[in-house]
Amino acid sequence: MKARYLLFAIAVCTGVVGGWLLIQPVGDNAFEGETVLELRQLLDREQERALALNESLSEYESLLADYQHEQKAHTAAAMEETLEDLEKNAGLTDREGGGLLIRIKPEEHPYETDQHVRVEHLRRLLNDLNRYEAEDVAIGHERITTQSAFREVNQIPHINGNPLPALPLTVYVLTDEPAELKSQMQVAESVQWLENDRANVNMTPAEAVSLPAFSQELRMQHFSANEEGEK
Template sequence: MKKQSKWMVGLVCLFAGFMVAVQFQTTAGEPEIRDTRDEWEVREALVKQQDVQQELLQKISEADQTIENYEEKSSAEQVAALKKSIEKLEKKVGLTEVEGEGVSIEISAIFIENIEGVQAYPAVTPQLLSRLLNELNTFGADEIAIGNERITSLSPVRDVNGSTYVNNRPFPPLPVQIKVLTDQPEKLRDYIHASQSKEIFNIENLDLQAEVKEELTLPKYDDPLHLKIFKEIGE
């Protein structure tokens, strides 16, 4: 194999490794905390981790096939194919704005308390939000955005000093709009209205209303990913 071809295959291997790392990143590097989940939540987490493992195995298989395909191409073809793979990855991890049909969900307070003349809104905790996001993914969501924050496999939902943070930024004040792209918007809307999340949100003085939209625009994921090395290959 020519030296240039070996160099290209090396870059492909690096790119393939990055694809797997993107999928794995959400399961690594989190601080260890005491597990206070109930049996249902543990089972839900186990199913989710099994899905993640299956997806990782699929990504590894796809990466192996990608490397094999690159080895069979000329240098010019390798560059073109690599750029195409980068564009596909950017879209998959949310680095591009997307449009399509879907469902608009509004989270609002059922009633607002007035404490000493100050309006007190109910809180959307990380647990509530994570449960809702998990159910949306289970019900067929393709892409999700909360306010101006695109939700991807890299998006953390955390408690920071008693406040909910998404993508390391504060959860916006109520009412909050969640945009969901899906190829079955009516079905997803009906699922939401009959979901456990809606019941639990109601208990916490929060309302979920879902409405089908023919056209929704979701922002790109703002936090940078280090793909510059790949973009410079063909320049």
């Protein structure tokens, strides 16, 4: 009889404990072990860290892209600037500015028409102008560069391969100090030579002198085009 009561009591206890376990929420955090909770917390932390790392990664990537873009733009701008400077120095661009106009007119001579200036005189004139620090020079419509050739064909002067018209002829000179250049050129030897050769030389400082660009192809004997990718 006692055994029955005891078994009944144990059975009731077993049922109570089983009932407790039955009603515990399944799948809730309260029912999960500490390890799972810790793992979940760790996962959350790592996900947050991954998110932060991704954000910083995209930030740095955009920064890098900006830097590359800026660098390219900067390089391109510098190259364009250099190219412009080189073209300007080579005489490949039109130029305007203050300067000196040198007009070479023929002396009045009843029996001679189509008087041309001699090439040697022009060469001397250009030498004198360069010596007195003229920036750029154009004789008639021909821009003088380092590659300009002075030749005489059938007693007609040619510059850059083009014949110069008969006198009167105007020489355009760009300079920062037109008045000083004028005073220096008035006593220059080349002007004396021109005047000895029956020409009148008249010099006028001008505020706006425009020079045409060098129209010929530049000869580059020792240069070749750089292929893309070569260094």
